Amino acid sequence: MQNISYSIASDLLKNKAIFIYGSLLAVLGWGMFLIESQPEKTILALLQITLIVVPLMTGIFATIYYYNSAEFVQLLLIQPLRRSSIIWGIFAGLTSGFVLSFLVGIGLPLLLFYPTTASIHLILSGIFLSVIFTGLALLVSTHQQDKARSIGFVLLLWIFFTFIFDGILLWTMYQLADYPIEKSILFVTFLNPVSVARTLVVMQTEAAALLGLSGAIFQDFFGSLKGSFIAILALIIWGVIPYLFIKRKFLTRDF
Amino acid sequence: MLTRSGMIALILFFHCSLGANTITVGKNLSVKSIAQALTLVKNGDSILVKKGTYHEKTLMIKQSITLFTKESAKIDAQGVANDLLVIFADNVRIKGFQFVNVGVSFLKEAAAIRLVHCKNVIVENNKIDSCFFGIYIEQAKNSIISDNQIRGAFKDEASAGNAIHAWKGKALSICNNFITGHRDGIYFEFVNNSFIENNKSQYNLRYGLHFMFSNDDGYENNIFQDNGAGVAVMFSRNIIMRNNQFIHNWGGASYGLLLKEISDGSIDKNQFIENTIGIMAEGANRLTISNNKFMLNGTAMDIKGNCLDNKIIQNDFVANTFEVVTNSKQNNNFFNENYWSNYSGYDLNRDSFGDIAYRPVNLFAKITNEVPSATFLLHSPFVRLMEIGEKIFPQFIPQSLMDKRPKIKPYADD
Numbered sequence: 001m002q003n004i005s006y007s008i009a010s011d012l013l014k015n016k017a018i019f020i021y022g023s024l025l026a027v028l029g030w031g032m033f034l035i036e037s038q039p040e041k042t043i044l045a046l047l048q049i050t051l052i053v054v055p056l057m058t059g060i061f062a063t064i065y066y067y068n069s070a071e072f073v074q075l076l077l078i079q080p081l082r083r084s085s086i087i088w089g090i091f092a093g094l095t096s097g098f099v100l101s102f103l104v105g106i107g108l109p110l111l112l113f114y115p116t117t118a119s120i121h122l123i124l125s126g127i128f129l130s131v132i133f134t135g136l137a138l139l140v141s142t143h144q145q146d147k148a149r150s151i152g153f154v155l156l157l158w159i160f161f162t163f164i165f166d167g168i169l170l171w172t173m174y175q176l177a178d179y180p181i182e183k184s185i186l187f188v189t190f191l192n193p194v195s196v197a198r199t200l201v202v203m204q205t206e207a208a209a210l211l212g213l214s215g216a217i218f219q220d221f222f223g224s225l226k227g228s229f230i231a232i233l234a235l236i237i238w239g240v241i242p243y244l245f246i247k248r249k250f251l252t253r254d255f
Numbered sequence: 256m257l258t259r260s261g262m263i264a265l266i267l268f269f270h271c272s273l274g275a276n277t278i279t280v281g282k283n284l285s286v287k288s289i290a291q292a293l294t295l296v297k298n299g300d301s302i303l304v305k306k307g308t309y310h311e312k313t314l315m316i317k318q319s320i321t322l323f324t325k326e327s328a329k330i331d332a333q334g335v336a337n338d339l340l341v342i343f344a345d346n347v348r349i350k351g352f353q354f355v356n357v358g359v360s361f362l363k364e365a366a367a368i369r370l371v372h373c374k375n376v377i378v379e380n381n382k383i384d385s386c387f388f389g390i391y392i393e394q395a396k397n398s399i400i401s402d403n404q405i406r407g408a409f410k411d412e413a414s415a416g417n418a419i420h421a422w423k424g425k426a427l428s429i430c431n432n433f434i435t436g437h438r439d440g441i442y443f444e445f446v447n448n449s450f451i452e453n454n455k456s457q458y459n460l461r462y463g464l465h466f467m468f469s470n471d472d473g474y475e476n477n478i479f480q481d482n483g484a485g486v487a488v489m490f491s492r493n494i495i496m497r498n499n500q501f502i503h504n505w506g507g508a509s510y511g512l513l514l515k516e517i518s519d520g521s522i523d524k525n526q527f528i529e530n531t532i533g534i535m536a537e538g539a540n541r542l543t544i545s546n547n548k549f550m551l552n553g554t555a556m557d558i559k560g561n562c563l564d565n566k567i568i569q570n571d572f573v574a575n576t577f578e579v580v581t582n583s584k585q586n587n588n589f590f591n592e593n594y595w596s597n598y599s600g601y602d603l604n605r606d607s608f609g610d611i612a613y614r615p616v617n618l619f620a621k622i623t624n625e626v627p628s629a630t631f632l633l634h635s636p637f638v639r640l641m642e643i644g645e646k647i648f649p650q651f652i653p654q655s656l657m658d659k660r661p662k663i664k665p666y667a668d669d
Contacts, residue, residue: 038574040551044634052636166637170622170629177626185631195635202634218631 004076004089005096012065012097021057021098025049025105032109039114040205043122046106047201050126051194052162055133058098059154062137065094067147074255087250091138091243098130118204121228125197128235132193133158135242142249161194169195182217193238200231281305289314289322289330296320298344304328304352313337319346327382329353332367336360336387341369348377357386359414366391366420370398378403388416389437392446394423400432407436412460412483417442424449435459440482443469452476462487462513463504466494474499481505485530487513494520503529511552514539521545527552533575536562545569548667554580554620563587571665572596572615576633579615579656582624586656590615594662602663613661616652618645 012018028049036042069090076086106126110119137154144150169188173181189195203222221227280292280302289311292302298319306326310333316322322340329352332339336358340349354367366388370376374396381403383389389405392398400419409415415438419429427449434440440456443449444467451474456463463479464486466472473495479486485504488494494517501511511530512522518540525547527533533552534544539562548571549555555575558565560583571594572578578595592608593615600609619638622629632638645651 041574047634048636048639163637163640166632166635170626170632170637173626173628177628182628182631185628189631198634199631 004081004086005092008069008090008093009096009100011069012093013100015065015097017061017064018097018101021061022101022105024057025053025101027105028053029106029109033113043110043114043118043201043205046110047122047198047205050102050106050122050129051198054098054102054126054129055162055194056155056158058130058133059137059158060151061098062094062134063141063147063150063154066090066138066141067150077255083251084247087247091134091246094138095131095134098134099127102126102130116204118201121204122201124232125200125235128232128239129193129197131239132235132242135239135246138246139242139249142246142253161192165192165195186218186221190234193235196231196234196238200228203227275299275301277301277303279303279305280309282307311339314340316340316342316347317344319344321348321350322352323348323350324352327351327353329355331355332357332386334358336363336365338365338369338391339367339386341371342373342376343371345373346375347373349379349381350377351380353382353384354386355384357388359387359416361414364388364391364416364420366416369393370395374398377401382406383418386416388420389418389434390420392419392421392424392427395421395427396425397427398424399428399430401428402431404433405435405437409436409438409460412438415460417465418456418459421446421449428452429454434463439463439465440479441465443467443472445469447471450474454478455480457481459483465489466491469494473497478502479504479511484509485511485513487515488517488520489513489515491517492519496520496522496525498524500526501528501530501533502526505529505531507531510535510557513537514542518542522547526550527555532557534558536565538562540564542566543568546666547571549573549575549578551575553577556580558588559583560585560587565589566591568592569662569666570594571667573665577617577620580620580624581616581653581656584653586653588656590656590658592660592662593658594665595658596665598661598663600661607663608660609663612657612659614646614649614652614657616656618642618652621652 032042107123301321304324308329367383367386369391376398383405405418417439418434418437419441424446430452432454434456440459440463446469455478457480459482463482466488470492475497478500480502510532511527514536516538521543531553533555542565544567550573552575554577557580565588600611
């Protein structure tokens with residue numbers, strides 16, 4: 001089992017695409033700190049990168065990788081190996097490759113130039129987003145024979161979670177502006193891993209703009225240790241549930 | 256308005272011209288208490304108080320005297336809620352004492368030092384600790400309050416007093432004081448032609464400095480830090496605010512400077528750093544806000560729709576989450592030649608001003624103003640997308656609220 005994930009991870013690290021992804025993050029992560037004199041602003045820029053680039057790249061790469069390694073997977077399936085250990089190997093190998101690129105590209109400069117709780121939360125968010133979107137990509141890929149359709153679907157998921165979800169949320173807020181909806185919004189947020197990741201970091205950086213009654217409610221929740229804990233728990237669930245579906249499909253699938 | 260040194264010279268001249276005795280008060284001397292000494296003085300005399308703690312009831316000064324100590328004698332009210340020292344006479348000078356433990360009362364405003372109907376009084380170099388009110392000025396003229404340290408340890412606003420409280424006054428000079436832990440650091444009500452300079456007011460429960468119905472005053476070179484709600488200037492005219500620092504006034508209902516129903520003043524060369532809201536303006540008219548620096552505030556300026564004809568020129572706005580917020584579609588104020596760190600235009604003709612006008616009101620700021628719960632979407636990629644769209648095709652933010660000549664580099668770097 002470890003062998004499969006190890007070989008996939010090492011194969012991924014030799015992959016040109018993952019190298020480009022890693023170097024893109026590194027250029028952004030290290031470069032931002034070198035040109036921007038205010039680390040408070042840099043961390044916000046890196047937050048945007050983490051929220052937009054990480055889900056997109058991991059999702060697309062994981063999908064492409066899964067289809068490109070279809071023959072390798074079939075080869076593995078012939079061997080006397082358990083299917084559950086094969087799919088775990090693929091999942092773990094892919095995520096460790098992405099997480100490693102993220103840590104080197106964004107995590108390391110954050111820890112070196114701006115070691116604060118906000119940075120640590122951003123790194124955690126980045127790691128979780130890598131895992132979650134790899135999971136979502138594999139979920140789509142295992143349920144879909146056609147590579148192009150899978151990529152399209154993963155792109156749609158990405159657009160939905162990064163942009164459309166917040167758009168719908170904002171529209172709802174306008175419709176229900178007269179009601180005390182803050183608590184319900186808190187729960188709705190957990191339906192979107194990107195929102196949870198964003199909130200986790202924002203609450204650590206800029207309390208100022210979030211003050212006022214609504215802000216205070218969010219601040220009370222996410223600013224506290226309990227809030228951070230629940231948010232991280234939500235992200236873990238977002239990582240685990242797609243994997244369970246992937247596994248179920250992979251075990252019963254006819255190759 | 257008399258300058259401070261001019262006032263001192265005048266008062267000193269007055270003191271010297273009378274020719275005077277000095278009565279010394281000490282535990283081992285024939286005059287053992289200040290109250291006793293006060294019965295012996297006539298106009299122009301001095302009372303020198305030796306080292307020690309003096310438990311006094313209310314001391315009434317009815318002659319023009321100098322009451323001073325060189326060894327920071329302590330006058331203790333022992334928690335009784337009565338004034339410790341009341342000055343009824345003109346030309347009085349109080350110097351070097353420690354006043355402690357004036358009790359809290361909900362019926363009267365007991366203070367360590369009270370000035371009543373007097374002029375040319377100097378209160379300097381005193382330390383006032385744990386007193387309900389520090390220095391209470393009631394109808395005084397031409398007086399100086401300087402180099403005092405006033406410390407309170409209040410926990411809640413309702414039972415706290417102000418450190419320097421002036422009710423009706425003219426030509427007062429409040430300078431070089433250090434104030435902390437009271438309700439309002441300095442409170443002015445019906446005080447005209449007065450000047451507040453070089454004070455540091457911090458960790459007060461309400462405002463660092465509070466103006467009500469006071470006209471033609473100025474404050475310069477003060478530091479207001481970590482107060483409940485910064486500085487409030489309300490219902491006043493012609494206030495000059497220059498070179499002050501408003502730092503880290505942070506909290507749910509907090510701001511650096513609150514302007515409410517004020518007109519014809521100027522706000523010049525101040526620094527607003529890390530406040531929830533830098534300047535909050537409601538009904539502020541004909542003010543000139545220039546050469547200030549707004550840095551790392553949640554909102555740099557919240558300027559409501561009822562503010563008219565203000566000029567906001569040549570300020571630096573650096574790294575604020577929101578630069579300008581308003582609740583109106585109209586704009587009746589004039590923004591020009593400010594530096595905005597979020598500006599991304601260019602300067603082809605190299606005159607150091609950007610060629611494209613800048614709209615500092617951010618769409619998201621407007622949204623949160625209408626739907627407060629939308630604060631939750633701060634830094635959401637979707638909000639970013641909307642802002643870019645709004646910048647290209649402005650629809651929602653006030654069209655006329657724009658800076659036609661945004662500066663390319665901060666003034667601080669020139």
